[in-house]
Amino acid sequence: MAHLTLVTRKSAAPASTEFPFSVPAIRSLARLDLSAPVTFFVGENGSGKSTLLEGIAAAAELPTLGSDEVALDRTLGAQRALAATLRLAWTKRTRRGFFLRAEDFFGYLRRLARQHARIEREKREAAFGRPLPGREDDIHSGTHADEVAAEQYLEAYDARSHGESFLELFQERVRDGLYLLDEPEAPLSPQRQLALLAILADGVRDGAQFVVATHSPILLAFPGARIYSFDSAPVREVAYEELEHVTLTRDFLRAPERYLRHLK
DSSP states (O other): OOSEEEEEESSOOOSOOSTTTTSHHHHTOOEEEOOSSEEEEEOSTTSSHHHHHHHHHHHHTOOBOSSSOTTTOGGGHHHHHHHTTEEEEESSOOOOEEEEEGGGHHHHHHHHHHHHHHHHHHHHHHHHTSOOSOOGGGTTSSOSHHHHHHHHHHHHHTSSOHHHHHHHHHHHHOSSEEEEEESTTTTOOHHHHHHHHHHHHHHHHTTEEEEEEOOOHHHHTOTTOEEEEOSSSSOEEEOGGGOHHHHHHHHHHHOHHHHHGGGO
């Protein structure tokens, strides 16, 4: 089910050379159809695919699985400026789902560990009838009681491989809703990327919608997905077989020696 169907510009891109409006795919963006259950953004690094996904996340006000929510993340100020120029069209407005950058997954685990530590501290305070040492206003300093205690919980969260924890997150959290994913293949082996495809398929059957920025030919092969290339402006829809990610990977696997001979 497509919850978010269309992204348009409610105002023209500022006449600015500042990021993100300096990116050709962002500057020329006028209308993007997201009515498919699964949509992929693909392109080289710097092409604007992740930037637009982050801008949509800010405009949609989805929960963030990372160190901070989008509205508080100091690294996403430019994307919030982009969000202010976007208009989102919905079949039904939803805040179910989440936004996840794979690079932030460890930050998400740390946030869970800190919350675990805070809950345990508050239980002890209730039992003793008085506050324990530590100040809420220095929680990120590394010396706060919750931050120190979080380390033991973080070890438990991270005891398994990154890929296992990552997939388990999707298995537990993906239901009906909107999911914006930035390069989710990053911690996953090819086998686990196939497992993620199965999770996406199950999610779609449950009414979930996915918009995914990726480099992975495996994920891009999801049946019926809409694929947008950010490698030229304006952004355009492309077929799977047209993708350089696909043709280059296929050619390399057929004859790796053709590419590796230059290394000798």
